[in-house]
Amino acid sequence: MNARNIRIRGVGAVSSAGWSAAAMHAAVLAGTPLPSRSCARPGDVRNWPCESRFAPPAPPEKVARHPRLRRSSAITRYSVAAALEALADAGHDPSAPPPGLGILFVMMNGCVNYTGRFYDEVLQNPAQASPLIFPETVFNAPASHVASFLGVDGAVSTLLGSPNSIMEALDTAAFWIGSGIVEECLLIAAEECDWLSAEALTYYHPKLVGSEGAGALLLSASGGGPRVSEIIGPLGYLSWQERCDLLPELAAQTLAQFQGPATLINDRTGIAKLDHTEIAAWSGRPWDAVLSPKYVLGESMGASSALQLVLGTLAVRQTQQPVVISMPGSNTAAYACVLTP
Numbered sequence: 001m002n003a004r005n006i007r008i009r010g011v012g013a014v015s016s017a018g019w020s021a022a023a024m025h026a027a028v029l030a031g032t033p034l035p036s037r038s039c040a041r042p043g044d045v046r047n048w049p050c051e052s053r054f055a056p057p058a059p060p061e062k063v064a065r066h067p068r069l070r071r072s073s074a075i076t077r078y079s080v081a082a083a084l085e086a087l088a089d090a091g092h093d094p095s096a097p098p099p100g101l102g103i104l105f106v107m108m109n110g111c112v113n114y115t116g117r118f119y120d121e122v123l124q125n126p127a128q129a130s131p132l133i134f135p136e137t138v139f140n141a142p143a144s145h146v147a148s149f150l151g152v153d154g155a156v157s158t159l160l161g162s163p164n165s166i167m168e169a170l171d172t173a174a175f176w177i178g179s180g181i182v183e184e185c186l187l188i189a190a191e192e193c194d195w196l197s198a199e200a201l202t203y204y205h206p207k208l209v210g211s212e213g214a215g216a217l218l219l220s221a222s223g224g225g226p227r228v229s230e231i232i233g234p235l236g237y238l239s240w241q242e243r244c245d246l247l248p249e250l251a252a253q254t255l256a257q258f259q260g261p262a263t264l265i266n267d268r269t270g271i272a273k274l275d276h277t278e279i280a281a282w283s284g285r286p287w288d289a290v291l292s293p294k295y296v297l298g299e300s301m302g303a304s305s306a307l308q309l310v311l312g313t314l315a316v317r318q319t320q321q322p323v324v325i326s327m328p329g330s331n332t333a334a335y336a337c338v339l340t341p
Helices: 021-030 074-089 112-124 141-150 163-178 195-204 240-255 272-281 293-297 301-319
Strands: 007-014 051-053 101-107 156-160 184-191 213-220 227-236 263-265 289-291 323-327 333-340
Touching: 007 021, 007 074, 007 227, 007 301, 021 293, 021 301, 074 101, 074 141, 074 184, 074 213, 101 141, 101 163, 101 301, 112 195, 141 156, 141 184, 156 163, 163 184, 163 213, 163 227, 163 301, 163 323, 163 333, 184 301, 213 301, 227 240, 240 272, 240 323, 240 333, 263 301, 289 301, 293 301, 301 323, 301 333
Parallel strands: 101 156, 101 184, 263 289, 263 323
Antiparallel strands: 007 213, 184 213, 227 333, 323 333
């Protein structure tokens, strides 16, 4: 089995638009960038703007209760909420997950808030650095918390990489399912925004707006839900110029796979210098609709491609037409994905 035979049975999301996939979908369809606010640098000032779009406070019904969650950071809370929504969306009882459920977690920066807090304590006074905080700095901490919260009895692992590394996780999930390691797989990608992440983005371009959230997809080899029809890539690159040169090839290979009406979900940020090559690459055919989640939600880094897949799933359900997702990445490889009913 490969990822081209996988069905997306359920989806969930937390984003700067709110604590549900529906809220995110509505915001992206509206097409208006959400409000942002300045992300302060603790104990210092910077001489350039640094904006972020944070997830709003969780509504009461989205506040999960579990002993582990008392000390967990935002990235775990986002992930739990998205996972519960994906399970419910697939028709499962979130309080009693199906047997043989596995979890694959994807992140880029990881548990940055508690990591920053812990190492700040180390620098201030190593003897007083809290051992209670240290476990929350580990990359696998959110996946561990989600698995404990749900009572998952299948395999659990975490992958690190660029925003579109979720495509590698999708392939791993398909292998797990095809090999009988798990019956179904909960694929989660999440990120929490802090001042350092947001500031780092401005080195790529001063107008980039950091964001955060989580996207969850419940994957299965059978059942209803949109199908992963085609995956183009990875097309590797080592520089921004190589990336620009590859995007027309990525689009051409993808568009050769199907004809007829379709929706495009792109990686556009609203910054012409960063967007123009991707826009040109996908302009070779008319689209029924073009959605640009990063333009509306902000740059959510490790969660961004997962949120694209969540939006793609909802778009396929709504239109009953193919959805093409452009994932050019930012570091090493470009992908595209086609979802079909």
